[in-house]
Amino acid sequence: MGLLWAISCSILSALKNLANQVMTVLQEIENFLPCNTPNLWLENALANPELLLIDHANCEKKAASTALNLIYRYVDNFDLLNKMSRLAREELRHFEQVIAIMKRRNIAYRQISASRYAVQLRDKVRSNDPQRLVDILLVGAIIEARSCERFARLAPYLDAELESFYLSLLKSEGRHYRDYLRLAGNIATEQEIEERLALFLDLERQLIESPDTEFRFHSGPVS
Amino acid sequence: MGLLWAISCSILSALKNLANQVMTVLQEIENFLPCNTPNLWLENALANPELLLIDHANCEKKAASTALNLIYRYVDNFDLLNKMSRLAREELRHFEQVIAIMKRRNIAYRQISASRYAVQLRDKVRSNDPQRLVDILLVGAIIEARSCERFARLAPYLDAELESFYLSLLKSEGRHYRDYLRLAGNIATEQEIEERLALFLDLERQLIESPDTEFRFHSGPVS
Numbered sequence: 001m002g003l004l005w006a007i008s009c010s011i012l013s014a015l016k017n018l019a020n021q022v023m024t025v026l027q028e029i030e031n032f033l034p035c036n037t038p039n040l041w042l043e044n045a046l047a048n049p050e051l052l053l054i055d056h057a058n059c060e061k062k063a064a065s066t067a068l069n070l071i072y073r074y075v076d077n078f079d080l081l082n083k084m085s086r087l088a089r090e091e092l093r094h095f096e097q098v099i100a101i102m103k104r105r106n107i108a109y110r111q112i113s114a115s116r117y118a119v120q121l122r123d124k125v126r127s128n129d130p131q132r133l134v135d136i137l138l139v140g141a142i143i144e145a146r147s148c149e150r151f152a153r154l155a156p157y158l159d160a161e162l163e164s165f166y167l168s169l170l171k172s173e174g175r176h177y178r179d180y181l182r183l184a185g186n187i188a189t190e191q192e193i194e195e196r197l198a199l200f201l202d203l204e205r206q207l208i209e210s211p212d213t214e215f216r217f218h219s220g221p222v223s
Numbered sequence: 224m225g226l227l228w229a230i231s232c233s234i235l236s237a238l239k240n241l242a243n244q245v246m247t248v249l250q251e252i253e254n255f256l257p258c259n260t261p262n263l264w265l266e267n268a269l270a271n272p273e274l275l276l277i278d279h280a281n282c283e284k285k286a287a288s289t290a291l292n293l294i295y296r297y298v299d300n301f302d303l304l305n306k307m308s309r310l311a312r313e314e315l316r317h318f319e320q321v322i323a324i325m326k327r328r329n330i331a332y333r334q335i336s337a338s339r340y341a342v343q344l345r346d347k348v349r350s351n352d353p354q355r356l357v358d359i360l361l362v363g364a365i366i367e368a369r370s371c372e373r374f375a376r377l378a379p380y381l382d383a384e385l386e387s388f389y390l391s392l393l394k395s396e397g398r399h400y401r402d403y404l405r406l407a408g409n410i411a412t413e414q415e416i417e418e419r420l421a422l423f424l425d426l427e428r429q430l431i432e433s434p435d436t437e438f439r440f441h442s443g444p445v446s
Binding site: 061064065068071075076078081082085086089092093095096099100108109110111 | 284287288291294295298299301304305308309311312315316318319322323326331332333334
């Protein structure tokens with residue numbers, strides 16, 4: 001009985017630690033992002049469960065591609081190569097998890113158009129290095145942070161399987177957000193990062209808050 | 224003493240099993256490939272240890288890219304998506320292992336040109352689906368098989384760290400070769416596969432045996 005009690009206590013304590021870690025990441029990310037996801041987007045997502053999963057799968061593979069593109073271009077930065085390769089592996093693991101859920105739910109994986117979100121953020125990336133790399137890393141941090149926030153917002157309204165999956169993603173997306181910021185901090189001054197973040201976060205707020213034409217994982221609200 | 228003996232016996236037996244598995248894969252791959260790597264290529268490789276590792280790192284990331292490209296294009300084939308995502312993760316893990324070895328050895332990772340090998344094999348890929356996919360999968364199988372054969376040929380001449388790393392890669396590259404062939408077998412008849420393999424393997428023999436201009440992991444011999 002004493003042993004059972006001790007095991008229960010240590011499981012509870014581990015769960016509490018995990019919950020605390022997730023809350024800390026979420027708090028940090030909400031402070032970082034310029035606005036919360038509008039409620040209308042949440043309604044869009046719950047009304048389009050198949051599109052949500054298809055576009056989520058697309059986001060995971062795009063995140064892996066972005067990392068792989070950096071691996072191709074910046075071969076002289078060992079820290080970047082190592083972090084981006086690990087990040088790509090994690091995103092691909094998530095991709096496998098999403099498509100496994102889609103398969104179990106008989107959701108056909110069809111090709112869908114990309115949302116305006118990443119395209120318009122990337123459009124503001126400066127074209128010469130090292131500025132280009134700084135901007136790509138900052139955009140990466142913003143996209144990971146927004147994904148994290150949306151997983152947290154969606155989770156309470158989803159079925160048990162998706163809720164637990166989306167909560168499990170929070171921690172790694174939060175880590176990726178920090179990795180991207182740290183890598184940018186290694187090659188740019190604090191002032192440059194602040195200035196570029198201000199510009200990108202201002203645009204991000206518009207993309208998240210202004211009406212959009214099609215529902216996607218990173219879209220604005222669709223009326 | 225009895226326990227130590229039992230442990231030693233089971234470790235020996237596990238090692239024997241592993242060695243047998245590796246030998247089986249290698250035998251299968253030597254039967255599949257049209258020719259062995261020429262001795263002159265081996266001499267080239269041992270004379271260019273830095274280039275060998277840089278191009279090996281490039282090959283791992285290219286293998287991950289190829290898998291990711293298939294993931295982008297063929298979203299309706301769950302088995303393919305799942306296998307390619309896992310394969311890409313494994314290749315990225317190898318990439319991290321190669322660059323860690325390069326870092327320990329102070330080898331600068333510089334951009335180098337691609338060899339003629341994959342370019343010329345890909346050049347013969349048919350342009351319409353599903354023929355295109357069949358060909359890409361068969362070329363994938365050939366590249367993995369050749370990599371496997373070269374790791375095995377190189378291993379005995381390398382230092383202990385690289386020898387053990389290259390032997391550890393044999394098993395997974397052998398598995399990838401089989402995965403590619405099996406995926407091709409799911410969408411093409413045996414006759415189509417035989418005909419296309421005959422064409423690609425004939426070209427592969429030329430690329431492996433005829434003199435090349437630059438040493439690379441998949442190059443022909445350089446005089």
